[in-house]
Amino acid sequence: MKVTKDLVAASATPMVLGILAEGESYGYAILRRISQLSGGELDWTEGLLYPLLHRLERLGHVESSWQSVAGERKRKYYRITDRGLAELAEQRRQWDTVVGALKEIWHDRVPLTVDPLEGLA
Amino acid sequence: MTPHGGQEELEAQFEQWRRYVLRRRELQPSDADELEDHLRGSVDELVAAGLSPDEAFLVAVKRMGSLDELSREFAREHSERLWKQLVLTADAGGTVAGTRSRRDLWAMLGCAAGAVLSVKAPILFGLTLADDGPFYARNFTIFALPWLAAFLAWRRAARRQVIAILVALFAIGAVAANAYPLAEDSQSVVVTGIHLPIALWLVVGLAYVADDWRSSRRRMDFIRFTGEWFIYFVLMALGGGVLAAFLFNTFQAIGIVPEEFISQWLLPCGAAAAVVVAGWLVEAKQSVVENIAPVLTRLFTPLFTAALLAFLVAVAWTSHGIDVEREALILFDLLLVVVLGLLLYSLSARDPLAPPGAFDKLQLALVVSALAIDVLVLVEITGRITDDYGSTPNRAAALGENVILLVNLAWSAWLLLGFLRRRTPFAALERWQTGYLPVYAGWAWIVVLVFPPLFNYA
Numbered sequence: 001m002k003v004t005k006d007l008v009a010a011s012a013t014p015m016v017l018g019i020l021a022e023g024e025s026y027g028y029a030i031l032r033r034i035s036q037l038s039g040g041e042l043d044w045t046e047g048l049l050y051p052l053l054h055r056l057e058r059l060g061h062v063e064s065s066w067q068s069v070a071g072e073r074k075r076k077y078y079r080i081t082d083r084g085l086a087e088l089a090e091q092r093r094q095w096d097t098v099v100g101a102l103k104e105i106w107h108d109r110v111p112l113t114v115d116p117l118e119g120l121a
Numbered sequence: 122m123t124p125h126g127g128q129e130e131l132e133a134q135f136e137q138w139r140r141y142v143l144r145r146r147e148l149q150p151s152d153a154d155e156l157e158d159h160l161r162g163s164v165d166e167l168v169a170a171g172l173s174p175d176e177a178f179l180v181a182v183k184r185m186g187s188l189d190e191l192s193r194e195f196a197r198e199h200s201e202r203l204w205k206q207l208v209l210t211a212d213a214g215g216t217v218a219g220t221r222s223r224r225d226l227w228a229m230l231g232c233a234a235g236a237v238l239s240v241k242a243p244i245l246f247g248l249t250l251a252d253d254g255p256f257y258a259r260n261f262t263i264f265a266l267p268w269l270a271a272f273l274a275w276r277r278a279a280r281r282q283v284i285a286i287l288v289a290l291f292a293i294g295a296v297a298a299n300a301y302p303l304a305e306d307s308q309s310v311v312v313t314g315i316h317l318p319i320a321l322w323l324v325v326g327l328a329y330v331a332d333d334w335r336s337s338r339r340r341m342d343f344i345r346f347t348g349e350w351f352i353y354f355v356l357m358a359l360g361g362g363v364l365a366a367f368l369f370n371t372f373q374a375i376g377i378v379p380e381e382f383i384s385q386w387l388l389p390c391g392a393a394a395a396v397v398v399a400g401w402l403v404e405a406k407q408s409v410v411e412n413i414a415p416v417l418t419r420l421f422t423p424l425f426t427a428a429l430l431a432f433l434v435a436v437a438w439t440s441h442g443i444d445v446e447r448e449a450l451i452l453f454d455l456l457l458v459v460v461l462g463l464l465l466y467s468l469s470a471r472d473p474l475a476p477p478g479a480f481d482k483l484q485l486a487l488v489v490s491a492l493a494i495d496v497l498v499l500v501e502i503t504g505r506i507t508d509d510y511g512s513t514p515n516r517a518a519a520l521g522e523n524v525i526l527l528v529n530l531a532w533s534a535w536l537l538l539g540f541l542r543r544r545t546p547f548a549a550l551e552r553w554q555t556g557y558l559p560v561y562a563g564w565a566w567i568v569v570l571v572f573p574p575l576f577n578y579a
Contacts, residue, residue, distance in 0.1 A: 027155060028162035046159060046185050047194030050152065055198050066154075076155045 003042055012044075012052055014091040020062055020080040021088055027053065027076070053078055061087050131174040135160070138182065147192040147202050160185060222405065225276065229401035232272040236393040239264040241386075250385045255305050257389070259298045262318040265396040267291045270328035272397055276404065279331035290324045294569070301573040309573045312514045320565035322347070323558065325400075337548075340555035345469045346403055348414030348462075353399040361391045415470030419480075422463050426483055429460075429490040436497065450519040453498045457526040460491040464533060465554060473548055477541045485541060488534045495527055514576045518568050525564055529557050 019025060019033050031049055034042055056062045061084035069075050080088070135157060142153045160181050167177035185191070196202070243256070250257050270287055279287075298317055303310045329346055330339040365383050372379045464484060502520070536553055539545035 026158070028159045031159075045190075045194075046156065047191045050155060050159075051194045051198035054195075058198075073158065073161065074154050075158045076151075 017088040024079040145192040147196040232268040233394040233397040236268040265393040273328040277331040316568040323562040349403040357395040414466040418466040426487040
C-alpha cells in the first residue's frame with residue numbers, strides 16, 4: 001500500500017508540527033520518526049520535508065538553530081514555537097473532525113492512526 | 122568503524138556531491154549543509170547495517186532522489202532565489218568575499234561623503250549655488266569624479282605613480298575649468314563644459330584600469346563599466362527626481378516650501394554621491410546582474426539602422442541637401458556617438474570566439490549608413506568652407522569630433538567587413554576600439570586646454 005501524494009502533502013504540516021511538539025529535532029530524525037510511526041508506509045521525500053520546514057520557519061511556526069555535532073559536522077535543529085503549537089492545535093481540531101466523520105461512515109473502531117485511511121489508497 | 126582510507130574517499134565523495142548541489146541556484150550553502158547532514162545520517166545508518174561506505178553513499182544518494190526534483194521543490198518555497206539579488210552585507214559566514222564587500226561598502230560610503238563635502242565646501246569661500254551657478258556647473262565633475270576615481274584606485278590598489286598621475290590630471294582639469302578668463306556667455310565656456318567631463322571621465326578610466334592599463338581586456342571592462350555606470354546613474358537620478366517631487370509637494374501641503382533645500386542640498390549632494398554609488402554598484406553587481414547596456418543595444422541596433430536607412434532613402438528621394446546652417450553638425454556628431462555606443466556595447470557583450478552572425482551584418486549596415494550620412498554632412502560643410510566654418514570654438518570642436526568619430530567608424534566598418542568575411546579576427550575590432558580611447562582623451566584635453574587661448578577666450 002502506498003499513501004497518495006495528496007494525502008501525504010495534506011497531512012505533512014500536522015505531522016511535522018506534532019513530531020516537533022515532542023521535542024526539538026532535525027531533518028533526518030524527523031523523516032525516520034515518520035517512517036517509524038507509519039510502519040514505513042508514508043513515503044516522504046527530502047524535497048517534501050525540507051521546503052516544508054523552511055516554510056514553517058518562515059511562517060514562524062518553528063525556529064531553527066545550527067548546532068555542531070561530531071566535530072565539524074553542522075546540524076540544523078528545529079524547535080516548535082508558541083505559534084506552531086497554536087497551529088498544531090487548530091490542525092488537530094480539523095483532523096479530528098475529518099477522522100471522526102470518516103469513522104462514523106465506516107463504523108470503524110480502529111485506534112487513531114493512519115490505518116482508517118487505508119481505504120483511500 | 123570504517124577503515125581510514127574508506128573514510129577519506131567518502132569525504133571526497135561528499136565534497137563532490139556538495140559541489141554538485143551548489144551548482145543549483147535554488148539550493149544555497151545552508152541547504153547544502155542541511156542536506157549533507159541528512160545524507161550523512163543516511164550513510165551512517167546504512168554502514169551500521171553492514172554496507173561498505175562506498176555502497177552506503179550510493180544508496181543514500183539514490184534514496185534522496187533526483188536533484189532536479191529536489192530543487193524544484195525548494196524553488197516552490199524559495200522562489201525569490203531565482204531572482205538574483207545583490208547582497209550588500211555578507212551573511213554570518215564571514216567569508217573572504219564577504220569581508221571584501223563590506224570593506225568596499227565602507228570605502229564607497231567614505232568616497233560618497235567626500236564627494237558631498239566637495240560639492241558643499243565652496244560655501245566656506247562664499248560661493249553659493251544660488252549666486253554662483255556657473256562656477257558649480259563648471260566644477261561639478263571636478264567635485265565628484267575624483268572621488269569615484271579614488272574609490273576605484275583604492276579597489277585596484279593602484280601604485281603610487283598612478284595615483285600621482287590621477288591627482289595631477291584632476292588638478293589640471295581644475296585649473297582648466299577655473300583659470301581661463303572665460304565670459305559666462307562665451308562659447309568656450311560651453312565647449313569646456315562639454316569636454317572637461319569627457320576628459321575627466323577618461324581619467325576615471327585610468328583609475329579603473331590602474332592595475333593593468335595597457336591591457337585591451339581591462340579597457341574593454343572600463344567601456345562596460347561606463348555603460349552600466351551611466352544606466353545606474355540615470356536610474357538613481359529618476360529615483361531622486363521622484364523623491365524631490367514628493368518632498369516638495371508634501372512639505373508644500375503644510376505650508377513649508379523646501380525649494381532651497383532641494384535645489385541647494387538634495388540635488389547637488391545627491392548627484393555627487395550618486396556618481397560614486399553608481400560606480401560601486403557596477404563593481405558590486407558586475408557578476409550578479411546581467412549587463413543592461415548590451416541588452417539595450419540589442420533592442421536599439423535594428424531600430425537605429427532602420428531609422429538611418431530611412432533617412433538616407435529620404436535624402437536620395439527628395440534630393441534635398443542636408444541643412445548644416447547652424448549647429449547641425451553637433452546633431453550629427455551625437456548621431457555618430459550613438460552609433461559608436463551601439464557598436465561598442467554589442468562588442469563588449471559579444472563572445473569573441475563566436476562566428477560572425479546576422480547581428481554583425483546588421484551592425485555593419487548601421488555603421489555604414491551612419492558613415493554615409495556623415496559624409497553627406499561633411500560634403501555640405503566643405504561646400505561652405507568659405508563661410509569660415511571653424512572659426513568659432515564650437516564649430517572647431519564639433520568638426521574635430523566629427524573627424525575623430527568618422528575615422529573610428531570607418532576603420533571599424535572595415536574591420537567588421539573583414540570579420541564577416543572571416544579575414545580578420547574579432548579581437549582586432551576590440552583592440553581597435555580600446556586602443557582608440559586615448560584619442561578621445563587627447564582631443565578632450567586639447568579642447569579644454571588649448572582651445573580657449575587659441576580662440577582668444579571667445
